[in-house]
Amino acid sequence: MPGERRGHLRGARPVHKRPGRCAGPGGQRQPQRAAGAVGAGPKCPVPPALRLGSGRVAGGGAGAGVRPSRRAGSHHQLDHRHRGEHLRPGDRPLGGGRPGRGHLGGGRRGHREPVRGPERAGLRPVVETSVVKTLTIDGPRPFRGRIRVPGDKSISHRALMIAALGCQPCTIQGLSDGDDVTHTRQAMQALGARVEDRGPEGVTVTGGLAGTPSSIYLGNSGTGIRLLAGLVAGFDFTTTLDGDASIRRRPMDRIIEPLSAMGASVQGSGDTGTLAPFTVQGGGLAGIEYTLPVASAQVKSAVLLAALRADGPTTVHEPAPTRAHTEEMLADAGVRVERQGRSVTVWPGEVVPPHLIGIPGDPSQAAFWVVGACVAPGSDLTVENVYLGPARGGFIDVLARMGADIAVDRESGDIRARTSELEATRVSAEELPGCIDEVPILAVAAAMADGVTVFEGVAELRVKEIDRVVGIVEMLDVLGATSEINGENLAVTGAGRLGGGTVESHGDHRMAMAAAIAGAAGSASVTVEGFEATATSYPGFARDLHQATGLAP
Template identity: 50%
Template sequence: MAVSGGGPLRGELRVPGDKSISHRALLLAALADGVSSISGLSDGADVAGTAAATAALGASVESAGGVVVVRGGELRAPPGPINVGNSGTTIRLLAGIAAGCRFTTVLGGDASVNRRPMDRVAEPLRLMGADVDGSDGGRRAPLRITGGALRGITYQPPVASAQVKGAVLLAGLFAAGETVVREPVATRAHTEEMLAAFGADVCLGAGEVAVRASRPNPFEFAVPGDPSAAAFWMVGAALVSGSAVTVRDVYSGQGRDGYLRVLRRMGADLSVAPAGEGRVHLTCRSSPLRGTTITAAEVPELIDEIPVLAVAAAAADGPTRFEGAGELRHKESDRMHSVLAGLEACGASAEVDGDTLVVRGRSQLRGGRIDAAGDHRIAMAFCIAGLVAGTETVISGWRSVATSYPGFVSDLARCRGA
């Protein structure tokens, strides 16, 4: 795919349903005893994989007229290994459910997922009483999980991870006694918020979440737009002169607006308008940006937006530091490497110092050849970089955008008036 600079970005659009919420809605519907209806579900490949996984575990999943109907409550052993594709969220959350089922489930994925660390999920599930094995001494997928009589635990994850927290809480729905997850650094709260909204026995406290054996009730739910997808348009509008873009009906819950706070610190002309419970309309207009420091405490709330924030940083006045960003190495690609390589290919000055990414701004970006490494967020971030580059930017592996945002390229063309 080739991207060149041109006119401003203008218009209104809707991004796909939030990917994190879509995964959890499908899994909780599979656990609920009855029929649930979900509208606005993400149309990305990751969420399609979660739908297939829930069906493999015995849920009925049907789609008609933009609504996905799930009949859940009766989980059974899958007929074979479950392949989650590229989705680390799916495999980790599903591991929590599999740990509570009295049968054996094998969970694997593509090469990217099978490289990612799974011991951070396997260890607490073993402590709860599940038998979890895997490759590389149990540290990598495929995972072989035999569930059984789980017991509640109090657990503090060694890394800030909403996926690990979610896996332990989902396993806790099957466990005797209380399961508590304590977080020294807050992460996205989707799992616990949705468990509470759908009637599970969950208690949300300061810095911790507790759950007891229970099931969610069947539900009707509309998935709001994905803030991580909206971030590309907010950065693009900020960088491209004369731009004004509105993204409608974007999720506004806890832990998902960190990138907006960072962009405001950088000087972005952002406005946020209420759009109903848990939703906002976001508008960004072009403006000069300045560098800032993103602290390690902020990173868990904006880890997925760092690639495109790094592009914003490259065009800002002054340096930007992303501190404590080591988790980038364990995403769909080694994003620390992918972001650094992409910035350097575009003529930006950047370096990695341990777990800190430093981007020296005010670079006149030039076109370059970008290897997206099969990573949807790298592909989309450097599409945005290409809009302000002096020459053509060529991105290999751009079709990976289908992981989360299949319509990204067509939305880009529409905002450019093509």
């Protein structure tokens, strides 16, 4: 339609409603701000629809496309983007020596009951099942059929937050049904946004953030707590953010430093004052230029969200490309955003979310099934509707170099994987941010490949839910594979078919799922203790494992 502003992809036609002025806390109409004021805008424009991942992969370069042959080639580059790119609405798709092993989260297994009932958001069928705390699977079992994974967790967090900054209702379809995103949803409600579950139609969010005197609990979500810190830093109220025992051990100085430089007052806990729970007194922010000490989409996003209410533009420089969801979704919400190489600049202004956001499948969850199908004999599995945009398809590049039989359909977002003979590869420190969450399952692939696979620059994995580097070494040791930590590198020696044993998740959802896939593809029985951790991001994982492998529940 001429003049229609679309979202990243082929968004549905906007619902044409008469624009109205932004409603503030309590639904009261607010007076118009003077032109030029931060967040100014006399009326809320009617936003378009935004359907993420409705069939395209990242533009601006060679993307993962329909493969002409069965074997994926080394030309899969899913994170390429032009220099000097202005991110305007519709411009780009969003589709799409061996030291000691140390501790895993203090040596105590985390225990979290999954969030249930009407609080859980998402479009995947809600099936009330008992919590599976221990899972045993006998391999090898082929992976066959078609699987649809939950909505992308990273995009879900951002969709809720950006929708809560708007003044018109925004409906989100395909929201992740994991506990992490449920906590973010509850946080938006606590801060004053209206969040309505409309069943099959999705979740509708209407903004109006007013703050809360109560502490906001983000559970196990590092993304949730770090991004939310940036969001509330722009508001003239005080917010206390907290999480579970794992979150209270994870470093928060990486967001405290830039937010403090912008003018927010952030008071943390612990001897260093840099741990959760921490309190953010926001408002009165200044735009800054900030260079990330480590590549982190979470830190970048926290700064960019705070920049929305600063007194001028804010620029973030990245040492390596990270997922670009925040800047792309802000651009589609009417915010002025510009990217130049590895730098992104955001100007303060009104946030006008699309009236509809459709969230595609999570590539980090898809990776488990893709690897399973590659390493288990007799497998042929398709994962449907997966987001494969910038800095998210790195695991496909790694597997392609290893010789995986993978085909990616750029129009549907489907990934087909079949049994493959894998060879070792080297994952550079520069490319690791594009597959950081997939390293546990890529390590399983490496353990079943021919040769020694090296993951470089894995220090960031040590400050996840647990020390995942140590967790991977322990898991592979139980299963009969050899791995070694050399400084910031992790080397995994292929052992052919993996054996059996009992693997402890230590409360880490990705370790629990990686161990389960290893069990299904291996040659003996594997028991996963602490399997309930999968509720963090993938409550239906056990059900889908049964479906893909033919294992009776």
